[in-house]
Amino acid sequence: MKLTPAQIEDYEREGYLFFPGLFSPAETATLNAEVPKLYAEQRVENVREKDSTAVRTNFAAHTYNDVYRRLAHHPRVIEPAQQVLDDGVYIHQFKINGKAAFDGDVWQWHQDYGTWFNDDDMPQARAMNVAVFLEDVNEFNGPLMFIPRSHKKGRQAAAHDLSTTSYPLWTIDNATITRLVADGGIVAPKGAAGSMIMFHCNLVHASGSNMTPWNRTIVYLSVNSCRNHIRRFHRPDYIAHRDFTPITCLPDDCLRS
Ligand code: SIN
Ligand code: MN
DSSP states (O other): OOOOHHHHHHHHHHSEEEETTOSOHHHHHHHHTTHHHHHHSOSTTEEEOTTSSSEEEEEOGGGTOHHHHHHTTOHHHHHHHHHHHTSOEEEEEEEEEOOOTTTOOOEEEEOHHHHHHHHHOOOSSOEEEEEEESSOBOSSSOOEEEOTTGGGGOOOOOEEEOSSSSSOEEEOOHHHHHHHHHHHOOBOOOBOTTOEEEEETTSOEEEOOOOSSSOOOEEEEEEEEGGGOOOOOOSOTTTSOOOOOOOOOOOTTTTTO
């Protein structure tokens, strides 16, 4: 899938692109059907919420589940990333975030590049997240919130938050968020299961807790330019991958066959 020049311009200016309903209901159902099985497994790749057994995030499913392996080679995910990053790309991180009904906890304000720089020594902010909604996302079930254009201001100072949630994150303080929101405001792209968002690794984002009866499962592929691969290997490889081979795409119908 190729982006138009206008879409690339939007991405560069705003820091994200939203593709409502990009994956069909049948493709989304194929992806979603794997999630209960993955979450039921007792394995280190499943990180649970602080105050419940609900899975907060499942790492690296593309390395041990065939449906997610195919998603990691999908041309609707990979080709736009290759185009924007102007390089071969590999998956730096792959996670399926549950944000479970009633139990899904917050993700504090952060930039992903903050963590990838501090923990993994990723040289440059030449990476992005591609998020595919596996459930409908509405204003109530903890949609992703972005501060548009915040990626233009570079990497922000961040502190390692080891206590707010069950997963350590380099987070940005309230004064900085207040200043960034005064300039950019906040948007929360919402839409049906199958929608996709691409966003820059320096775009500041967060999400609230899910107090609704509706799960908000989203799969995130963190895609990095091959030339920009990480230089530090402190985190386990199911969290920060070491295979820097450029991805070759499968056919567009790879989730249908
Ligand atoms: C993230 O920023 O990595 C996850 C945010 C979310 O799933 O709400
Ligand atoms: Mn993030």
